[in-house]
Amino acid sequence: ADCSDFESEQQIFAQKVRELMEKYEISSTDLETPVADDSAFGDTFKRLDSAYMSLLNGVAKYYGAELYWGSVYEPKTRKWVQQFKLIGTEGQRIETELYFEFLLNHMNSEAEKAYKEEKMNAKLTNSNKKFHGWKQNFRKAMAYTIESRLHEMKQENNPVSEADAKAVAIVLATKKLVSHRNTAAHGSAAANGRSAGLSASLNRQAGAAGRGGRAL
Numbered sequence: 245a246d247c248s249d250f251e252s253e254q255q256i257f258a259q260k261v262r263e264l265m266e267k268y269e270i271s272s273t274d275l276e277t278p279v280a281d282d283s284a285f286g287d288t289f290k291r292l293d294s295a296y297m298s299l300l301n302g303v304a305k306y307y308g309a310e311l312y313w314g315s316v317y318e319p320k321t322r323k324w325v326q327q328f329k330l331i332g333t334e335g336q337r338i339e340t341e342l343y344f345e346f347l348l349n350h351m352n353s354e355a356e357k358a359y360k361e362e363k364m365n366a367k368l369t370n371s372n373k374k375f376h377g378w379k380q381n382f383r384k385a386m387a388y389t390i391e392s393r394l395h396e397m398k399q400e401n402n403p404v405s406e407a408d409a410k411a412v413a414i415v416l417a418t419k420k421l422v423s424h425r426n427t428a429a430h431g432s433a434a435a436n437g438r439s440a441g442l443s444a445s446l447n448r449q450a451g452a453a454g455r456g457g458r459a460l
Contacts, residue, residue: 278333280411282419285330285337288316292326294427295383299351300328302391303344308404308412309336312421331415333408347390347444354440355382362432382437384429389441397446 286300292313304311309332316327330337359379366373398404429437 278335278405278407278411280331280333280336280408280415282329282331282415283337284316285311285328285341288318288325288327290325295351295380295387296348297328298384298391298426299347299387300340300344302387302394303347304330304332304336304340306394306398306403307336307339307343308332308408309340310412310416310421312419331412331419333411336404336408336412350444351383351386351390351440354386354444355379355437358382358433358436358440362436378431378433381429381431381433382440384427385434385437386441386444387437388426388429389438390444390446393441393444393446 297311297313301311309330311328311330313326313328315324317324330340332340356379359375359382362373362378363375365371366375428434
């Protein structure tokens with residue numbers, strides 16, 4: 245319809261498009277070619293939170309987006325800080341943000357609950373157990389476990405459309421990203437965190453819901 249120079253042909257073609265869209269339940273957004281952008285994601289930070297980064301990276305990659313971070317200048321504070329950047333389409337960014345927020349809240353809640361239980365047990369048994377870094381080790385182990393599970397889930401049932409993957413690949417071709425290695429989690433906190441990561445419900449939240457959609 246857009247390519248024809250004759251108004252009558254344009255009307256006929258446009259009407260046919262509307263009929264086909266109604267028949268196959270296709271919206272106008274489904275007909276658009278997705279375009280990936282490279283935008284800031286989340287708040288700025290001074291020190292990298294390994295658990296936060298690992299969880300966010302796992303979710304982003306599950307939906308086919310790419311995560312990295314770099315330095316940005318804050319005019320108000322006149323200081324350089326760090327900020328995550330996400331390469332992905334609008335749909336990938338929305339899915340990543342929603343699912344990550346859910347998992348982050350769940351991880352922090354589990355870490356807080358486990359931390360209080362450990363301190364209570366130590367008090368009841370008159371233990372001199374040290375708790376410095378306990379909660380962070382729990383969060384690290386839980387995040388690493390979930391990241392690994394999301395990777396396996398993507399291999400089994402890839403939720404990324406070819407159009408989204410192509411859009412991200414176009415932007416990635418212009419970038420030179422450096423990989424990051426996770427720091428290890430230690431002690432009983434790590435064991436508890438891994439257990440929480442294994443028991444976290446991922447399929448219910450990230451499972452396919454219809455044509456490319458997720459049940460968030």
